[in-house]
Amino acid sequence: MASAAVHKLLHHERSHPDDQRDESPQPDPHELDAMERVRDDEKRMLSQWEDTKRPLSPTQMHGDASRKIVGHSSRVLRQQDFELIKTLGTGTFARVWLVSLASPKDGAATKVFALKILRKVDVIRLKQVEHVRNERNVLARVAGHPFITTMVASFQDHDSLYMLLDYCPGGEVFSYLRRARRFNEPTSQFYAAEIVLILEFLHESEGVAYRDLKPENILIDAQGHLKLVDFGFAKKVDNRETYTLCGTPEYLAPEVIRNTGHGCAVDWWAFGILVYEFLVGQPPFWDQNPMKIYEQIVEGRVRYPSAMSADARDLIAGLCTVDTSKRLGNIQGGARTVKEHPWFRNIDWDALYHRRVQGPIVPHLRGPADTRNFDEYEPEPEGREEYSADMRDRWDECFKDF
Incomplete structure (x- = not known):
């Protein structure tokens, strides 16, 4: 877990550039080092999760959330920790990417996930704040069920909300x-x-x-x-x-x-x-x-x-x-x-x-990052509305669970 100083630093890191003043204190190098160590530990945990994942019992799913390897809210992960490989799906306010860990260590190069990215501006404009909150909180509670998509972690930055999910290469x-x-x-x-x-x-x-x-x-x-x-x-x-x-x-x-x-x-x-x-x-x-x-x-x-x-x-x-x-x-x-x-x-x-029974349709895959069962999508449009300071002051409290 991150120290109080690191948490303070992380909050500072997510602040919008417009809020910074020349007199703002510079981050302590020791705090930066501590934050990087926490981030490296979390990425190492992500790289190992795929090797150890197994169905949890309802009792285990309802255990101490801070001790669950899945379903937690991360204060250190950021989009830059992942390489965006291909869009798997789009919606009115979200896009799902196939991603891998950036700069993998300990043989983590083949660890892939589905990263759902929701732009805060779109979530607010389409009046989906409550639905998004419900989705994140329900997925956190049920993480570990054998037949529900596993939300490994959630996190956020100034503009977007993120849900890191297990990747299902078989498609719909x-x-x-x-x-x-x-x-x-x-x-x-x-x-x-x-x-x-x-x-x-x-x-x-x-x-x-x-x-x-x-x-x-x-x-x-x-x-x-x-x-x-x-x-x-x-x-x-x-x-x-x-x-x-x-x-x-x-x-x-x-x-x-x-x-x-x-x-x-x-x-x-x-x-x-x-x-x-x-x-x-x-x-x-x-x-x-x-x-x-x-x-x-x-x-x-x-x-x-x-x-x-x-x-x-x-x-x-x-x-x-x-x-x-x-x-x-x-x-x-x-x-x-x-x-x-x-x-x-x-x-x-x-x-x-407990998944001891063979599924009737097993997809033919070239590897863990195979996307042949997903359609092609247009790239994201440019010049989209920015998440303003006024929006942040009004809405960021609603996204605190991320």
């Missing part, structure tokens, strides 16, 4: 599903079971509703297991209801569309839609007009292809139930009622959690 499940048109039943069962373990943990250990379950938000790692990403809509709701309209039209639960208040039950509805899409190749409710989709969802009448097994139909019907008090996963017993459904009769849940 969506891409594999489109190429295959549909998954066979064993593949669907395997991936659905990993998602059940994710939802069980988020709902019952964390009280968190994910609220954006869809194939595009599920990546495949190098071993063929799933990783749930993009927690921008995730929210800690516990037993309360929330009213924010968010999600993807085909996956929205009826209670979200009706704006009657919703909780974790929305994820079990979306899970039913996802299982259907795995097996059929498209979601059950679809129209070019989103309003027509909403009408179909509220009606809640799922049409099943004749080739779908009786157990799969029964599972989807239990999940895609308009009445939340009767929805599988939300009834008494929670996720256990889903895990005990006959469709999952061949799943060894303990072996699955």
